Amino acid sequence: MTILIAATGWDGEAWVKRIREALPGRDVITTERDGTWGGNAADLGSVDHVLAWHARQDVLDRVTNPRVLFSLGAGVDHLLSRKLPAGVPVVRIVDPDLTARMAEYVAWQVLHHHRQGAAYAGLQRARQWKDLGQWPASAVTVGLLGFGILGQAAAEVLKKLGFQLGGWSRTPKPVQGVRNFAGAEQLDDFLAGTDILVSLLPLTPDTTGFIDAKLLGRLRRDGPLGGPVFINAGRGRTHVEADVVAALRDGRLKAASLDVTEVEPLPADSPLWDMPNVVITPHIAAESSPDALVQQIAEQIVAFERGEPLKNVVDPQRGY
Amino acid sequence: MTILIAATGWDGEAWVKRIREALPGRDVITTERDGTWGGNAADLGSVDHVLAWHARQDVLDRVTNPRVLFSLGAGVDHLLSRKLPAGVPVVRIVDPDLTARMAEYVAWQVLHHHRQGAAYAGLQRARQWKDLGQWPASAVTVGLLGFGILGQAAAEVLKKLGFQLGGWSRTPKPVQGVRNFAGAEQLDDFLAGTDILVSLLPLTPDTTGFIDAKLLGRLRRDGPLGGPVFINAGRGRTHVEADVVAALRDGRLKAASLDVTEVEPLPADSPLWDMPNVVITPHIAAESSPDALVQQIAEQIVAFERGEPLKNVVDPQRGY
Numbered sequence: 001m002t003i004l005i006a007a008t009g010w011d012g013e014a015w016v017k018r019i020r021e022a023l024p025g026r027d028v029i030t031t032e033r034d035g036t037w038g039g040n041a042a043d044l045g046s047v048d049h050v051l052a053w054h055a056r057q058d059v060l061d062r063v064t065n066p067r068v069l070f071s072l073g074a075g076v077d078h079l080l081s082r083k084l085p086a087g088v089p090v091v092r093i094v095d096p097d098l099t100a101r102m103a104e105y106v107a108w109q110v111l112h113h114h115r116q117g118a119a120y121a122g123l124q125r126a127r128q129w130k131d132l133g134q135w136p137a138s139a140v141t142v143g144l145l146g147f148g149i150l151g152q153a154a155a156e157v158l159k160k161l162g163f164q165l166g167g168w169s170r171t172p173k174p175v176q177g178v179r180n181f182a183g184a185e186q187l188d189d190f191l192a193g194t195d196i197l198v199s200l201l202p203l204t205p206d207t208t209g210f211i212d213a214k215l216l217g218r219l220r221r222d223g224p225l226g227g228p229v230f231i232n233a234g235r236g237r238t239h240v241e242a243d244v245v246a247a248l249r250d251g252r253l254k255a256a257s258l259d260v261t262e263v264e265p266l267p268a269d270s271p272l273w274d275m276p277n278v279v280i281t282p283h284i285a286a287e288s289s290p291d292a293l294v295q296q297i298a299e300q301i302v303a304f305e306r307g308e309p310l311k312n313v314v315d316p317q318r319g320y
Numbered sequence: 321m322t323i324l325i326a327a328t329g330w331d332g333e334a335w336v337k338r339i340r341e342a343l344p345g346r347d348v349i350t351t352e353r354d355g356t357w358g359g360n361a362a363d364l365g366s367v368d369h370v371l372a373w374h375a376r377q378d379v380l381d382r383v384t385n386p387r388v389l390f391s392l393g394a395g396v397d398h399l400l401s402r403k404l405p406a407g408v409p410v411v412r413i414v415d416p417d418l419t420a421r422m423a424e425y426v427a428w429q430v431l432h433h434h435r436q437g438a439a440y441a442g443l444q445r446a447r448q449w450k451d452l453g454q455w456p457a458s459a460v461t462v463g464l465l466g467f468g469i470l471g472q473a474a475a476e477v478l479k480k481l482g483f484q485l486g487g488w489s490r491t492p493k494p495v496q497g498v499r500n501f502a503g504a505e506q507l508d509d510f511l512a513g514t515d516i517l518v519s520l521l522p523l524t525p526d527t528t529g530f531i532d533a534k535l536l537g538r539l540r541r542d543g544p545l546g547g548p549v550f551i552n553a554g555r556g557r558t559h560v561e562a563d564v565v566a567a568l569r570d571g572r573l574k575a576a577s578l579d580v581t582e583v584e585p586l587p588a589d590s591p592l593w594d595m596p597n598v599v600i601t602p603h604i605a606a607e608s609s610p611d612a613l614v615q616q617i618a619e620q621i622v623a624f625e626r627g628e629p630l631k632n633v634v635d636p637q638r639g640y
Contacts, residue, residue: 097456100482104457107481108435111428120601127593129585129602136417136609137424160480161427162420265449273447281440282449289456 002027003301004047004063006055007072008035018290019051022298031059049301054078068304070297073288074098074150075235076314077203090314091300097292099153105233105285106154106198107161109257110142113196113229114163118255118277135224137162143194145211146201146234147173147180148320150286154198166190170318188218195223196231203235204319211239216247227254233285236260245271248278259285322347323621324367324383326375327392328355338610339371342618351379369621374398388624390617393608394418394470395555396634397523410634411620417612419473425553425605426474426518427481429577430462433516433549434483438575438597455544457482463514465531466521466554467493467500468640470606474518486510490638508538515543516551523555524639531559536567547574553605556580565591568598579605 003026005015012030019028029047032038035056044062052060053072060082071079071092079090112118116132123130142158144151147167155165155178165178168190172182181190191197197219201207211232219228230253232239241262247253255277261270264283272278304310314320323346325335332350339348349367352358355376364382372380373392380402391399391412399410432438436452443450462478464471467487475485475498485498488510492502501510511517517539521527531552539548550573552559561582567573575597581590584603592598624630634640 100457101454104431104435104481107427108431108437111424111431112437115424115428117428117432120604121599123602124593124600127588129600131602131604131607134421134604134607137420157477157480160477161424268447270447273444279441280444280449282443282451284440284451284454287451287454 001049001305002029002043002047003049003051004044005030005051006035006059006063007031007051007053008056009033010053015051015290015294018294019297022294023301031056035059037062051297052079055082057082060084068301068310070300071314072293072297074102074286075202076320077235080204080314080316080319084316089310090316091310092312092314092320093288093293093296093300094149094312095288095292095296098286098288099150101288102150102200102233102286103153103157105259105281106200106231107157109231109233109279110158110163110196110198111161112257112279113225113231113255114140118279138164139224140164140195141166141193141220141223142196142198143168143190144178145190145197145199147175147178148200151198151200152178154200166193187215191215191218192220194219194228195225196229198231199234199238201234201238202320203237206319207235207238209237209240211244213240213243213247213252216243217252219253225254227251229253229255229257231257233257233259236262236264241270241272245275248275257281259283321369321625322349322363322367323369323371324364325350325371326355326379326383327351327371327373328376329353330373335371335610335614338614339617342614343621351376355379357382371617372399375402377402380404388621388630390620391634392613392617394422394606395522396640397555400524400634400636400639404636409630410636411630412632412634412640413608413613413616413620414469414632415608415612415616418606418608419470421608422470422520422553422606423473423477425579425601426520426551427477429551429553429599430478430483430516430518431481432577432599433545433551433575434460458484459544460484460515461486461513461540461543462516462518463488463510464498465510465517465519467495467498468520471518471520472498474520486513507535511535511538512540514539514548515545516549518551519554519558521554521558522640523557526639527555527558529557529560531564533560533563533567533572536563537572539573545574547571549573549575549577551577553577553579556582556584561590561592565595568595577601579603 016028016030037059045064047063048067050066051070069090074094076092141164143166147169159177167178168181174180257279259281336348336350357379365384367383368387370386371390389410394414396412461484463486467489479497487498488501494500577599579601
């Protein structure tokens with residue numbers, strides 16, 4: 001059995017070593033750091049399992065008989081954007097470690113805005129000791145746009161902190177203590193009750209440019225924060241960045257935290273870098289630890305070999 | 321029955337109104353905003369319950385026959401520093417709202433340091449998109465110095481976020497998922513395993529100046545944050561501020577968040593204001609909402625009138 005790591009920008013050899021340790025006896029091969037294949041063509045033909053992260057199309061094309069395509073991350077847009085062999089399952093690796101890191105990031109940024117972090121940092125720079133007053137978490141509703149595994153993990157932490165919670169997803173996902181909204185017909189209700197919008201949407205044809213001026217304009221305006229806050233920890237192309245900038249400028253948005261942007265790295269001339277009340281982080285909300293990732297992959301491959309069903313199989317039509 | 325609000329710096333009349341609503345039929349009187357008594361002396365003589373916040377000694381002296389002294393806040397140092405009538409119970413109001421706010425603040429600041437908030441803010445100012453790498457919460461131990469109601473509430477949130485936890489208190493307080501340390505003999509072990517030290521200590525003769533160079537020097541140095549972090553959300557005079565500054569300067573401390581300082585407001589010429597990796601907030605970690613506070617007071621007074629025992633009675637010897 002041969003496992004191919006088809007990844008761009010990764011240190012493949014370190015991963016080969018980890019996967020060999022987790023799955024002894026398998027052949028493990030890898031692309032070069034730039035994603036190209038430097039070995040002989042026959043080896044690609046014998047590949048059973050592809051572990052992909054921004055894999056090159058020409059490499060995927062030469063894997064003639066894959067049994068499973070694994071996405072090395074919660075997002076699968078990097079893989080579904082390729083031409084893939086029909087009928088081969090695409091599996092995304094959602095490990096508990098990545099889920100926990102996403103919950104950390106969301107809690108961190110929600111607390112930053114809720115507790116007026118930018119205003120207090122400004123007072124600190126001015127050497128001013130001034131109490132700005134504080135509302136309780138119970139007066140704030142955090143709305144999770146995209147309410148799958150990651151959104152639900154974030155909700156658990158936010159619930160413990162005392163926030164009111166809403167969750168919107170394509171199909172209903174009832175979770176205790178979270179007001180559930182599903183589908184296009186309940187989107188407006190969801191937005192109208194949301195003070196802090198946290199997007200964890202995957203990038204699909206349906207979600208591309210989904211968060212636009214119109215959507216942002218429907219958020220609750222009379223909450224205790226003085227205006228709605230937008231946090232994107234999902235995928236940058238789900239928001240229309242010009243609309244986000246315009247909403248921040250004219251006050252329709254009070255503040256934002258963007259871990260993802262339409263173009264990454266965010267261009268140096270983007271106005272977002274130095275807008276007040278905007279936090280930019282470089283797509284670091286939830287990076288998986290290699291060990292956690294490898295463990296999940298190994299478990300899936302071993303189960304697959306035993307004839308058990310794969311977990312987290314992607315629906316290519318739906319896009320996640 | 322007469323209730324006196326003896327507070328300095330408060331809008332007494334607004335409180336009188338709230339307490340009258342919660343406890344109809346009682347006489348409620350208040351000092352002036354500067355803490356002085358502007359009414360007639362006989363009224364003070366008839367007071368049964370004193371609700372105190374930095375009450376003036378001359379006012380307390382004229383309350384000749386109090387039945388209970390309530391401290392309007394979790395800290396009681398402002399009251400125990402006064403000469404009080406012997407044998408009258410001192411009760412501190414620890415309402416669930418204040419407890420939740422403290423947990424918010426601790427989670428916010430722990431996440432800020434854990435997720436490298438200062439470093440990422442610096443990169444944002446420089447318009448640099450650069451991944452600094454991230455360790456999981458499970459690699460970090462947060463040590464709660466002072467492990468009463470507030471510390472335990474903070475621990476619950478931090479546990480949900482996946483941090484390792486230690487709790488130190490005078491007497492053992494076993495809590496699931498928190499490594500328990502008690503008394504002077506276990507302090508070194510507690511510190512040696514702590515990456516982020518969160519102090520919620522009350523101010524007592526024993527804790528004054530407790531967090532000094534020697535104590536800070538015993539914190540774990542080889543954790544993933546690159547050095548220990550100190551967060552004080554308790555009382556400023558429990559730390560020796562010159563020692564904190566020196567430890568930040570020479571790298572024995574990597575970073576700090578101070579919500580409380582030896583002198584408040586923090587003097588404009590303090591070096592802490594513009595030290596890198598230092599967050600200064602103006603004693604806002606946990607302010608109670610008036611409504612939550614009044615509800616707790618009303619419940620205690622009604623229970624006391626029914627002959628039930630008071631809750632959260634302070635031990636004047638211990639200081640909390």
